Amino acid sequence: MIFETLDTYGHEQVVFCHNKDAGLKAIIAIHNTVLGPALGGTRMWPYKSEQEALNDVLRLSRGMTYKNAVAGLNIGGGKAVIIGNPATDKSEALFRAFGQFVESLGGRYITAEDVGIDVNDMEYVYRETEYVTGVHQVHGGSGDPSPFTAYGTLQGLMATLNKKFGNEDVGKYVYAVQGLGHVGMEYVKLLKERGAKIFVTDINQALVDKAVSEYGAEAVGLDEIYDVPADVYSPCALGGTINEQTLPRLKCKVICGAANNQLASNEIGDEVVKRGILYAPDYAVNAGGVMNVALELDGYNRERAMRMMRTIYHNLARIYEISDRDGIPTYKAADRLAEERIEKIGKLKLPLGRGHTRFQGRIRGN
Numbered sequence: 001m002i003f004e005t006l007d008t009y010g011h012e013q014v015v016f017c018h019n020k021d022a023g024l025k026a027i028i029a030i031h032n033t034v035l036g037p038a039l040g041g042t043r044m045w046p047y048k049s050e051q052e053a054l055n056d057v058l059r060l061s062r063g064m065t066y067k068n069a070v071a072g073l074n075i076g077g078g079k080a081v082i083i084g085n086p087a088t089d090k091s092e093a094l095f096r097a098f099g100q101f102v103e104s105l106g107g108r109y110i111t112a113e114d115v116g117i118d119v120n121d122m123e124y125v126y127r128e129t130e131y132v133t134g135v136h137q138v139h140g141g142s143g144d145p146s147p148f149t150a151y152g153t154l155q156g157l158m159a160t161l162n163k164k165f166g167n168e169d170v171g172k173y174v175y176a177v178q179g180l181g182h183v184g185m186e187y188v189k190l191l192k193e194r195g196a197k198i199f200v201t202d203i204n205q206a207l208v209d210k211a212v213s214e215y216g217a218e219a220v221g222l223d224e225i226y227d228v229p230a231d232v233y234s235p236c237a238l239g240g241t242i243n244e245q246t247l248p249r250l251k252c253k254v255i256c257g258a259a260n261n262q263l264a265s266n267e268i269g270d271e272v273v274k275r276g277i278l279y280a281p282d283y284a285v286n287a288g289g290v291m292n293v294a295l296e297l298d299g300y301n302r303e304r305a306m307r308m309m310r311t312i313y314h315n316l317a318r319i320y321e322i323s324d325r326d327g328i329p330t331y332k333a334a335d336r337l338a339e340e341r342i343e344k345i346g347k348l349k350l351p352l353g354r355g356h357t358r359f360q361g362r363i364r365g366n
Contacts, residue, residue: 038078041114086116099128146182152288171195179237
């Protein structure tokens with residue numbers, strides 16, 4: 001069953017990590033290393049079953065391959081998930097045990113932050129392995145990638161508005177933002193700075209209250225976010241929120257947000273087109289975070305990072321060109337752009353581990 005699933009997704013390697021003493025149950029999935037070592041964050045989530053965790057890490061790691069390829073990075077795609085509640089199950093031992101598993105892969109997988117993980121958790125992982133990005137600036141890292149993901153999302157939004165409406169005036173439009181985590185809140189801040197009207201929702205009421213009080217957003221219920229009269233629906237929480245139940249309720253003309261795997265299925269992606277909605281492919285839009293941490297591989301520079309974020313605008317414009325050229329939905333156009341790059345650059349046979357010079361000289365703090 002598992003190998004059949006791997007055949008479907010095309011993974012190279014899946015590692016099941018278990019340390020009873022540390023309470024660690026984790027899965028590392030390496031999808032593709034044609035362009036370079038697999039880079040992708042670690043997510044901590046209270047999955048209902050091990051199968052659910054496996055399905056998530058397989059889907060997310062494949063998405064990283066495509067995200068990194070479209071972003072123009074010389075890295076492949078991977079991802080890790082830790083099964084547990086990030087509010088109650090974190091410990092130094094757990095993350096250091098996880099770090100030992102990452103280290104055992106010898107650089108085939110490089111980890112970073114994702115949902116449920118912060119820079120403090122990465123500090124523990126970093127004590128056991130050098131194959132970590134997104135560590136604190138004192139170690140030559142870039143810290144929290146969330147602001148960069150949000151800024152990159154804004155660049156993708158501007159390209160999408162220009163395609164749909166013929167202008168990039170963010171403040172002219174109304175937004176329905178679902179999810180106010182690190183990225184979602186920063187995205188709301190950027191929208192507010194440009195004068196936009198914003199509807200928000202989140203499972204955490206304190207975050208909703210913050211968005212209302214600090215950024216003038218209007219709060220709606222978790223289920224009501226699909227019904228608000230917004231021009232743009234911006235999913236910034238977990239994936240699959242554009243599905244058979246929600247799509248008919250959306251009033252928007254644009255879907256552009258920072259969440260991964262926004263479309264529940266390819267069929268839903270096709271239906272989005274039929275409804276006249278322009279979908280900004282998620283992994284092209286939310287690549288800012290991975291672009292930022294990838295720069296750590298060669299020595300981090302914030303100015304260079306901000307300049308790289310702006311390439312997301314051009315990546316989206318290219319995807320829309322391919323969509324028009326080939327007469328295919330934008331989600332397929334994004335995949336086509338990624339697959340073409342993997343094929344072409346893969347023929348050059350870039351050496352696995354290129355760009356690892358930083359790791360060799362960095363001193364780990366134990």
